Amino acid sequence: ILNVEQSPQSLHVQEGDSTNFTCSFPSSNFYALHWYRWETAKSPEALFVMTLNGDEKKKGRISATLNTKEGYSYLYIKGSQPEDSATYLCAFRSGATNKLIFGTGTLLAVQP
Amino acid sequence: DTAVSQTPKYLVTQMGNDKSIKCEQNLGHDTMYWYKQDSKKFLKIMFSYNNKELIINETVPNRFSPKSPDKAHLNLHINSLELGDSAVYFCASSPLDRANSPLHFGNGTRLTVT
Numbered sequence: 001i002l003n004v005e006q007s008p009q010s011l012h013v014q015e016g017d018s019t020n021f022t023c024s025f026p027s028s029n030f031y032a033l034h035w036y037r038w039e040t041a042k043s044p045e046a047l048f049v050m051t052l053n054g055d056e057k058k059k060g061r062i063s064a065t066l067n068t069k070e071g072y073s074y075l076y077i078k079g080s081q082p083e084d085s086a087t088y089l090c091a092f093r094s095g096a097t098n099k100l101i102f103g104t105g106t107l108l109a110v111q112p
Numbered sequence: 113d114t115a116v117s118q119t120p121k122y123l124v125t126q127m128g129n130d131k132s133i134k135c136e137q138n139l140g141h142d143t144m145y146w147y148k149q150d151s152k153k154f155l156k157i158m159f160s161y162n163n164k165e166l167i168i169n170e171t172v173p174n175r176f177s178p179k180s181p182d183k184a185h186l187n188l189h190i191n192s193l194e195l196g197d198s199a200v201y202f203c204a205s206s207p208l209d210r211a212n213s214p215l216h217f218g219n220g221t222r223l224t225v226t
Contacts, residue, residue: 032212034214034215036215042219043116043202043217043218043219043220044155044202044215044217045217046214046215046216049212049213049214051212089155091155098168099157099160099168100157100215101157102154102155102156104152104153104154105153
C-alpha cells in the first residue's frame with residue numbers, strides 16, 4: 001500500500017505570516033510529485049509538478065521543494081493572504097503503478 | 113468556458129436505481145480520469161482512459177462502468193446504486209498520462225443515495 005501523508009491536517013495563521021506544510025511519500029519508485037490548491041466549492045487546481053530530486057518551483061508567494069531520496073516535499077507560502085485559504089493537496093505518482101495517489105491535504109485558514 | 117465540466121453537480125437518488133454522471137473536457141487532452149472522494153476526504157482513482165482506451169481500472173464494483181465515446185468525454189454509469197456509493201465524484205483530464213502532466217479537475221458531482 002502506497003501512503004501519502006500530509007502534515008499538519010489544518011493550520012490557522014494570521015495575514016502576513018509565512019507558513020509551510022509537509023508531504024511525505026514512498027522514496028522508492030518515484031515518478032513525480034504534484035501539488036494542488038483546492039478552494040471550497042471549487043475543483044483542485046495544479047500548482048506544481050516536480051520530477052527531479054532537489055527541484056524547487058515557485059509561483060508568486062508559493063514555492064515548493066522536493067527530496068525524493070528521503071521522500072518528502074515542502075510547500076511554502078510567504079506572507080499569507082486570506083485568499084490563500086484553501087486545502088493544499090499533494091499527490092505522488094508511482095513509477096511502479098503509474099497511478100497518482102493523493103494525500104488528505106492540509107487545510108489552511110488565513111485570518112485577516 | 114469551463115475546461116472540464118461534469119453534470120449533474122448534485123444527484124440524489126434511491127437505492128437500486130441506475131444513474132450516469134457525464135464529463136466533458138475541451139482542453140484537447142488525451143487522458144481522462146474518474147476519482148472518488150471518500151468519507152475521509154481522500155481522492156481515490158477509479159478509472160483512467162487514454163484516447164478512449166481503458167488504462168487503469170481500480171478495484172471498484174463492476175456496477176460502475178465508464179464509457180468513453182470519444183477522447184473528450186468520459187461518462188460514469190452506476191447500476192444498482194447502494195448507500196455506500198454516496199460520495200463526491202471528480203472527473204479530471206491531463207495532456208498525456210505522464211509523470212509531469214498535471215490534472216485538470218471538474219467541479220465534482222455530489223451523489224447521495226437514500
